[in-house]
Amino acid sequence: MSNGENSRPDPTIEHLQTPEELKRKHLEQQWEQSENSLGMVDILRVNSNLGSERKLRLFSIACCREIGYLIKHPDSQKALEMIEQYVDDKDSKKLQQASVIAERVARESENERRRNDQANVIDFGALCVANAAMASAESEHNNNPTQLYLEFSNSVIYSSSSAYSEANDQPVNNWLNPPERAKEQLKVQSSLLHEIFHNPFINPEKKPKIESEWLAWNDGGISKLAQAIYDAKRFDELPILADALEDAGCTNEDILNHCRGAGPHVRGCWVLDLLLEKS
Secondary structure (H helix, E strand, C coil), rough: CCCHHHHHHCCHHHHHHCCHHHHHHHHHHHHHHCCHHHHHHHHHHHCCHHHCCCHHHHHHHHHHCCCHHCCHHHHHHHHHHHHHHHHHCCCCHHHHHHHHHHHHHHHHHHHHHCCCCCCCCCCCCHHHHHHHHHHHHHHHCCCCHHHHHHHHHHHHHHHHHHHHHHCCCCCCCCCCCCHHHHHHHHHHHHHHHHHHHCCCCHHHHHHHHCHHHHHHHHHHHHHEEEEEEEEHHCCHHHHHHHHHHHHCCCCCCHHHHHHHHHCCCCCCHHHHHHCCCCC
């Protein structure tokens, strides 16, 4: 190779040095490595165009589901079901009912705590559902629902993490230095954000795409299976979906590995959303 060829600038390096691309790569790496849901939501808050009201709603629901055994009041459980149903049926009346029910349970729990002078006994399970319900109801008629939901997401994160930590005898007194159990839950929630959003900062050229021939394969079998998994929450069948995708010609490792991975898998799974054209 001649000296002239050695001195020729590498167009790839030159491209990576543009401020926009450097920022994207930094955020891509930061998101990929993060194990703290609070930090990840902060990233989305600054880049709200990459968020989605629906996905944020499903993230809040998933946070509540992670502490489902601590949501003890049947009305709170009912409210959570109604919030999740709203994601697909868009029944505003049902959503408002869920909000009223969830807030009533949280308020009654708080009143009971005060009557019995139990300063340290907070029903964080009921509070978590109430926060998720309030976020859903408030964002429904807001001009910028995604940004509003991002603001509410921290409340759901705090209440669900507090519920888990306190249930394990580690109450959270300082979020600047939370106990280990709270950190564990923040890590679980970060996995949920990876599950739902994948990596919103990935290079557009490397972003997984669904090919039309996959969907046409076997008389639309891929879409039918994806819809069945989504509707019935049969996430244990995602490896079967991966096999079907492979048979249909999919070689994308991100898609196949995600379906075959341990999860957690929830409604809002980025692969299912791609297949079902949900955003």
